[in-house]
Amino acid sequence: MALPRLAVTAGEPAGIGPELIARLAATPLAADLVAVTDRNLLERAAARCGLHLALVDDDGTPRDQRGDGSLRVHHVPLGATEIPGRPDPRNARHVLATLAEAADGCLAGRYAAVVTAPLQKATINEAGIRFSGHTEFFAERTGADVVMMLASPELRVALATTHLPLSAVPAAITRTALERTLRIVHAELRAKFGVATPRIAVLGLNPHAGEGGHLGREELDTIIPLLDDLRAEGMQLIGPLPADTAFVPAQRARYDAVLAMYHDQALPVLKSEAFDRTVNLTLGLPFIRTSVDHGTALDLAGSGRADPASLIAAADMALSLIARSSPLLLRGEGRGDGPLRRQTP
Template sequence: MTAPVVLTCGDPAGIGPEIAVSARHVLGGEVPFFWLGDPRHLPAGTPLTLIDSPHEAAEVAADRLPVLAHPFLHEVKAGAPDPSLAQDVIDVIARGVDLVRTGAASAICTAPISKKVLKDGAGFAYPGHTEFLAHLGGVGRVVMMLACPALRVVPTTIHIALSDVPRQLTPELLEETIRITHAGLRRDLGINGARIAVAGLNPHAGEGGLMGREELDWIAPLVERMRGEGFDLRGPMPPDTMFHAAARAGYDVAVCMYHDQALIPIKTLDFDGGVNVTLGLPFIRTSPDHGTAFDIAGKGVAKPTSLVAALRMAQQMAKARLG
């Protein structure tokens, strides 16, 4: 594989620039990648090499960060988000996607952005990175998967109020989530015939209708119907007993009903090392599973653990797509 991974800068006032440097220090030449952003936003004294095209990244010494420059309007202070740079941040994401879609990069790994900054500064119309990437990829529906060595989880509904979940959680949405997850694990991770655990919505998966009827009325029938198509599905499983070690050994991914049902267990198991993966895109996208952390930006304490894992997974997924 000759094409490197493109790492976007994210919000330059956040920890993205400094953990990019730290990740290069950890990985060296293990994962060929380059940073796309304004070199002025990197920590002072960063050992870097400016490149003119992505293929030059492989020629850069392992102790230097390959940088494909994308000039911003002006410099920024770490920890002080600047809405006037919002359009520049958006443009970097779009440019990174274009590099992947043209084959100049094998995958895109995105550093964290601030949705509020992008909305305030550029009228960003998307709930987040994932939805914007789906727009750029020309697809209507994608799936967010969080992954670490101990667990993979997919929330069916994501950034909505808990009170809205029963209304938005429909049979059609759950079925589409399962299908995209199954196809994504096969194409992007090389997992054929993925074992998928489907969580229940209610405590104890409804306990026979005593604590809610969604499991009886449509979740279990949907799971049974898809089993008849050849999907290896388990559930609906009681959410409070499906994440201990013995239970996790029985499946490759857990499809959950809402955001916290999925994210609490994985962040408990591996808070620093989780990776955000978008399944269903025509290109590969990973991201560290944390935010901009404006409060610690520039203080030299941000950990690159999740970014290192995201870069490694991007390379792994690119190899899987190549077969």
């Protein structure tokens, strides 16, 4: 039976992404890995890690086994040879071309999912290209309404707003935006995670969830009326909860996922608990996309010492999600959303 084909993008060429892909290829992950990047970049990254990769140009043919270190490549040439730790704006279009190929390949059925290594947003902007992140790029590429979620084996956190300055968050918390986000999270918990009746905890925007209006009116004017209306439709929504107590064990037993109002409201909790096991997902896309939960680690780039745990977790979660939609596609052993799936002989 053919292995699921995962498109894996290397992100910022001067960061740790290429080295992480080399280490991912060295694992017995039961997937047909297709690195969407520059072939020579991968060879140099593998050499820095002391690894030998068997690189093969991707011809799209199915395969039912992948040897450790075997990696297919969809070659996208660099604009300039990378210098580890020193991003070069001349490679911005290379990075965007890898994302476009991964997205378009998923839409065309060439890949079952895309897994992304970290990129450097600032470098793309320095090249004169408007860019705010993977999530926004894939949303625009597909015309989809999307939600960013980060998930570990113990906790799932979705975001009502993503890469916004804190001063812009209150204006972005509108009834329309929150309703769209909650409906996507609810639908994707059912479709991708197999949660038949999702229970979603919604955090308040303000300290103590507004303290009855004394610390802000967003809860009274926007969040609570919306939650009441969606509950009347049958959705199980808890809150708005004060963010400072929402993650204590007694609360966690009550929900399957959390909706946070802004990026740093909940992600520090998740990353402090499970940094190497947390995966970034884009909900709402017409394909599966997972990613690492960390940045380019320019200070480690070129050293060969970067930890591949988050990329391995992202690839493994992609396989879990593929398996839920098509159980016969996935072979091997697994325990939920996180553990490495190994090939069976």
